[in-house]
Amino acid sequence: DIQMTQSPPSLSASVGDRVTITCRASQSIRTYLNWYQQKPGKAPKLLIYAASSLQIGVPSRFSGSGSGTDFTLTISSLQPEDFAAYYCQQSSSAPHTFGQGTKLEIK
């Protein structure tokens, strides 16, 4: 299985901050990397697919980059509704493993 290592596990930030979450794959996954947001008690929501393609309806303050083994999710200016958990997932090779998650909290 491909291992996905996400960092940091948790992050405290303020409204308006720029935040970056990283995800590293144990082998090359080209650009088969997806990002999800999950709020408490809710199902995950797809934010970005194919490393950098923004899902329809997702605000443009979210962006993704990377290829091969190293990827980032950036939120350019945090809004109150962005405080949630974020997960990366590789879909290059089954099983399509997730990172451990990053919990983004209000400072």
Place this chain on the structure above:
Amino acid sequence: EVQLVQSGAEVKKPGEYLKISCKGSGHSFAGYEIAWVRQMPGKGLEWMGIIYLGDSDGRYSPSFQGQVTISGDKSTNTAYLEWRRLKASDTAMYYCATQEAGKYDALDIWGQGTMVIVSS
């Protein structure tokens, strides 16, 4: 509107049988792949496996192979997740989601989740 609607929460005893469902509406899902994802209490997401509703052939993560059965019925746009003998460690929230080939197999549309509690 395309959506997935999952069956309701379940409370079972160890050793019991359970089958939960995920029904698609608003579109024909015969050409879709439906994935199942586990989230244990307070933990992260785990990809369990997938079913192509067109041929009802389940494929599994090695971690879940032999532990669950994934099946589907294209005539009713429904995917299923089944346990023959539940264990306490199966207590979790289970989500289904469409795996969208046009989006690099990202999980696009999600069900609301089914909470399974296994306790004696």
